[in-house]
Amino acid sequence: MSARAIPDLRQVLRxxxxxxxxxxxxxxxxxVVEAALGxxxxxxxxxDKHATSRELLETALVLxxxxxxxxxxFLVNDRFDVALAAGAHGVHLGDDDMPVAEVRxxxxxxxxxxxxxxxxxxxxxxxxxxxxxxxxxxxxxxxxKKEVVGEVIGTKQMGRVAAAVSIPVVGxxxxxxxxxxxxxxxxxxxxxxxxxxMAAPDPxxxxxxxxxxWERGKRCRPSPRGRS
Numbered sequence: 001m002s003a004r005a006i007p008d009l010r011q012v013l014r015x016x017x018x019x020x021x022x023x024x025x026x027x028x029x030x031x032v033v034e035a036a037l038g039x040x041x042x043x044x045x046x047x048d049k050h051a052t053s054r055e056l057l058e059t060a061l062v063l064x065x066x067x068x069x070x071x072x073x074f075l076v077n078d079r080f081d082v083a084l085a086a087g088a089h090g091v092h093l094g095d096d097d098m099p100v101a102e103v104r105x106x107x108x109x110x111x112x113x114x115x116x117x118x119x120x121x122x123x124x125x126x127x128x129x130x131x132x133x134x135x136x137x138x139x140x141x142x143x144x145k146k147e148v149v150g151e152v153i154g155t156k157q158m159g160r161v162a163a164a165v166s167i168p169v170v171g172x173x174x175x176x177x178x179x180x181x182x183x184x185x186x187x188x189x190x191x192x193x194x195x196x197x198m199a200a201p202d203p204x205x206x207x208x209x210x211x212x213x214w215e216r217g218k219r220c221r222p223s224p225r226g227r228s
Contacts, residue, residue, distance in 0.1 A: 009112070010168045012073040013133055013190035015210055016043040018172075019063075023198040029059065032203050033066035034066050043073035045092055045192070053082060060086035064131025075114060075208060090114065092135060103131035113184060118153050120164035127165045135192060136161045142194075159186035177209035184217025 008047075017036045019029045033044055046060055048097060060076055060112050063167060066088055067074040076083035080091040080103050090112025093100060100115050107113070115126040116135045118228045124133055155171070162169040168189035175191045183191050200206035 009073075009123065009132060010189040012042045013170050014042045014214060015040070015207065016045055016075075016170060016190060016192040017041045017079070017197045017207070018045045018047050018074075018192055018194045019059075020194050020198045021048060023195055029198070030062050030066065032198055033063055035203040036197050036207050037066060037070040037072055039204035040069075040211050041072065041076065041197070041207050042190070043075065045075040045077055046088075047077035047194075049078075053079070056082050057085055060088060064088060064128065073112070075112065080111075080113075084111070088130050090132070092116070093131075098130035100126055100131045114170075117161060118157070119149075120161055121159045123169075125164045127167050131167060133168040133170060133189070135170050135172050136188070137171060137192075139171045140174030140179060142173040155182050155186040158183065158188060162187040162189075175210075177206070177213045180210050180213035181217030181220070184214045185220040190214075 017033065019033060021029045024032045043061060046063055046133060048056055048059065056079060060082060061115050066072055074088045075090050075092050076088050078097050080092065083091045085106065092114035093103065094116045100113055103113055110134045114133045114135055115131040117123040117126050119138055128132060136158045137153060138151045139153060139155060139158050158171050170190045170192050171188040172184040172192040175193050176196050180191050191210065193210065194208065197203050197206045
């Protein structure tokens, strides 16, 4: 499935599972990813800060057919060159990565670019530069991403960021089945999780619980927002 074949980016961003090989343990990231996809995860982001370029590409080439089989979205964290080489749908860029505008000029038109942002100003700038969606957080705090440990913006700030742009916003950071509904109700198009699935004893059950919570929260949104 090419990126162009995705009918609605908001729909495939509903539940993004971000990989972590340490949390996956002996099961391995591909096994956890396959289980998550089978239970309904709508997108996968390959993230491995310690892998070499070759290792990251090898993992991407293993994950891509799993994601394609479930008609989900496949992204690579940080490395748009690896994403292109692996045939992924796109990349997610952080604060220390290449600027969105520069990557946009270097990739095909249908290549999806996500960008991290936690303020309205940063969100608007990313949208103007060509980002397709935003990852906003840390919503509840996280111990998985060392670069944002201790940072908590809350659902109100996430909602303000979502309202400031027209592109989809995905909440990230400390999201679990117990609080995913709050993120949905605040106006995000989806949630991104790492440990809630990658470290779960039963990834399928974790994904189902997250999706159920998401749907509950979505029903609580004020109707004038019109976001899905």
